[in-house]
Amino acid sequence: MTVTIMVDGKKSGRTYQGIGGVTSNGMTKLLYEYPENQQKDILNFLFRPKFGASLQMLKVEIGSDANGTGGTEPSHMRSETDYDITRGVGLRMAQDAKQRSKDILLDAIRWGTPSWLTDNERKYRYYLNFLKGAKDIFGLDFDYLAPDENEGDYSIDWVVDVLRPGLDRDGFSKVKLSGADSTEDWNIAPIIEGNADLKNSLAAITRHYKQDSPQSLKECGLPIFNSEDLAPFRNKFSFALDMAYKIIRSYASGKMVQYVMHPVIEAIYDNVPYTCKSILLAANPWTGHYEIQPSLWVVAHFTQFIQLGWHYIDSACYSSVPYSYLTLQDSRTQDVSIIVLNRSEAIVNFEVRLENISASCLHVWLTDEDQQFIQKKDIRLIDNKVCFSLVPKSICTLTTTTGQQKGHAEFDIPKEMQFSLPYHEDFNSYELGKQPKYTIDQSGAFEISTGGKDGRQCLKQVLVNSQKPIDWERRPTPLPYTILGGQELTNYKVSFDFCMEEMPERDYVGYVLLGARCNHASLTCDIPECYNVRLYHNGRWFLSCGQIVLAAGRVRDFSLCTWHELAMCCEQDKISAFYNGTVLATIVDQSIPSGNSVIGSGYNIVKYDNFKIEKTGNLPETCRRYSLCADGIEKTGKWTEVGNAADNYYRTLLRSSEKGDQIAFAFTGTALSLIGVVDAESGKADIYIDKGKVATIDCFSTSKMFRRSLFSIHGLESGVHEFRLVVSGVHQDDALGSNINLNAIELIGGLVLSDCSSG
Incomplete structure (x- = not known):
């Protein structure tokens, strides 16, 4: 045809x-x-x-x-x-x-x-x-x-x-x-x-x-x-x-x-x-x-x-x-351009007939998955007609115009590198009222202000409750926080000095927040999925994983309008919170293995200074993350891609509930985390490393949570290891299904090898 x-x-x-x-x-x-x-x-x-x-x-x-x-x-x-x-x-x-x-x-x-x-x-x-x-x-x-x-x-x-x-x-x-x-x-x-x-x-x-x-x-x-x-x-x-x-x-x-x-x-x-x-x-x-x-x-x-x-x-x-096509013309010059699209799996043959247009040939540009925006050989018109074939999954433009180019960068594109530590920000190098680098405000307004701890500049959350904007109709604005730093940070200490001012309204409950390993900011009004310590204006504090409180207490020496220090330290599955150098709590949790830092507050005025992200001990500070679709990761059975939601890393999520379905790969490194979704429809799977069974994981949760560690292991010896997950096809009594939902792997000190086998 x-x-x-x-x-x-x-x-x-x-x-x-x-x-x-x-x-x-x-x-x-x-x-x-x-x-x-x-x-x-x-x-x-x-x-x-x-x-x-x-x-x-x-x-x-x-x-x-x-x-x-x-x-x-x-x-x-x-x-x-x-x-x-x-x-x-x-x-x-x-x-x-x-x-x-x-x-x-x-x-x-x-x-x-x-x-x-x-x-x-x-x-x-x-x-x-x-x-x-x-x-x-x-x-x-x-x-x-x-x-x-x-x-x-x-x-x-x-x-x-x-x-x-x-x-x-x-x-x-x-x-x-x-x-x-x-x-x-x-x-x-x-x-x-x-x-x-x-x-x-x-x-x-x-x-x-x-x-x-x-x-x-x-x-x-x-x-x-x-x-x-x-x-x-x-x-x-x-x-x-x-x-x-x-x-x-x-x-x-x-x-x-x-x-x-x-x-x-x-x-x-x-x-x-x-x-x-x-x-x-x-x-x-x-x-x-x-x-x-x-x-x-x-x-x-x-x-x-x-x-x-x-x-x-x-x-x-x-x-x-x-297939589709679109044609436009410049009425002044009579130039014409025809964009032709082939989304099918087969070659499509086209015949273009020009009427009331003077042209001897059409210039041709082509893009497919392997090559983008390549100028091909001109097609000469015979009796005002050209014929051509368009390869599967491609787009081309036929035109009488000239001057197009596949532009090239004037300057080199640097290699991608992870966020390096230590990182220290005193906020003194910015104009007043501006946002500091590397911050992405999710709510509130975090801006450069006077009145820092050293009398110079600081970061300040400036919006009070009466200034809280009316939400966009499609999502609520959470309480103020901003995200900053590298997303692949895993073992690190984050800290800042802070000064919480008097509450803007008499009955308003204000707080300051410090977070680490932020790996997901949802569409809700909740604080982000990270380990976080919140200190309220009355001295009460809470150490949480996302919304889940893991420890709580009260500090007796807290005062408003005075500078204090908050810090958090994440070392593998050990999470600690500090106030003025004293440990508030240390908990063991492996739910969130990596992510960037968070600075937050309520809709109350808080000043921040001397923000730091530092290495902790001799542990590697960053991980390397892979999509489950990456080369070297072998999938056997009935795994299916179940969506492109941005809640998941790389907008990918592989799902199986079939007993015996497997994910396998070889890797180097000393630590590994398997990232996926936990919810009420999830079941169990067995984990093998170096051919030995090391764990049975249960992905059931009454609340749906994204980008969670389904399994983590630390302290592996250097060298090549083999990982294998086997779906059990079973679930606990309260679960509504046996799904295993996976979307990323995080490795510390190594990488996935391309020659993996299922073992």
Whole structure:
């Protein structure tokens, strides 16, 4: 079978308005802690025209200090009188993008809501000051603005009676409004035909995670945007092609003329929600290492060949599960570009026929799993027709344009290295009001302040309970904490000096928190999954693993407005907490074998100084983590991949309940942990090391917990060892099933060998 693509240059469709991405929720923060050279290259790969992803629009979060998914974007106004437009990194990225691509479109939207926005007058001031600050301080003019909460409520009266006339009056008449960024339905779309004022106030209809639209909307006269959709998951090339399919389908089926991926970059730790998806990974700022994902070059198949203002040729736009194609034309030059996608397992033959287009040949660029963005031999047109075959699982672009390139970094990409110890931060090298490096706020606002222990600067959690933002509709914001440091740290001591101020409200119960081995920050309002010590303003303390209290007591000499010290030490399965150098408690627990550090508090003012992460004894301080899909790990039986949830490392989870199913590998190292999920449907398995049975594990738990150590062993002799897990197919009486759920292996002092056998 041959698929025919008819390209008629006289049958132009709607106007193309770009492919871009979202910077929000702290997911860009680590980028701006990269060395200057690598930071420059990364931004070029994202935004420089005809170089890399060459993104054509950028959507910025209007900060509120609420957690929108994986972190917070600081608010530019925390009260009616507070104002600092330089907080956060969103506008800085927009400025950097604009410097590289002067035609890039800018959009803005908020997730949470500052608590003081109690009426439309205050709400308008909040939006107006964002636009003014963006223009006055960063030199940015926004093209679009979403009037209300991301995927939340939408007020028509606010748009028609307040926001649109206010912007027109105050010098921002060119800022276009859109709506309603919903995931549930088309929201305001059915209303606009009966509401002329609303329709006249809007410049586009927006929807998230949807690639088709009703016919009535297509005929409404306003452009339609897919204003947020998934960036590809990192662990499979097929996800990159899925994104290409969504881009094509958004127009072929939905007549959507803009596609926006979330996030634009993954510059955040992958133990927070909604990670392991990106076109570029940049989460190693201490070395400058970054990784360009194959999906970046899939995006380039669109953005390097079609430009803002081009027109779709509807007859040459089509989407189906096995193959799809999208065609656009520059009405000024008559240049044409055809993007063709083959997601099937078979070769697909295509015939392209050009009508009312003058061309002698088509330039061809190809991407598959083995090679990305490679220019192939030109195809000459014979009788305005070309025939070609597209290999399975690939995408290609045929074009009359030139000037594209597979850009290369100007500076070397450093090797990935784990976070090195010792690490000491006194917070004296930053501007006041800024966030220190390597921190990812999940709630609250941790900023540089005066009044450190030595009289200089310190870190300060500045939000009080009355300033707690109104949550984004899709997730609660937890009590304040920030995550920092290497995710593969395992044996280490972490400490800081702290000063807890008087409680902001008389009845408020405040505390300070120090955490170690943070391996999972869930979507709940709970503190993260880590070992943590919390000291309350009345002297009560709790040592916990996540939410589970392991020890508790009271210190008698604690006082507010005085500097004290908290410390935690993790040595294999021994966890200790210290206050002013005295041991509060030592417990034995192996639930969480690795992770980074946490600084936290309630919604009360706490200052922190002399933050340290140090080695402990002679134990190795880092582990090496492997996905169960890594080379050298042998799986026998009926193991199945059961999901791509970000709760799991690498968005992978292998499951079996069949007696006798096995996981086996050879490894070197002195310690090993097997990471997976415990829940009410889990059962038992036997563990063998060097052919001898060493344990039977029971993965049952009344509460579902992710990234837990199902088995850990320390003190192995140096050399090669063999590991084998055998599913028992049995469970305890209270369990609802016999599942074993696995998603990672952690090794200390060694690595998985590629020549493992099942023994």
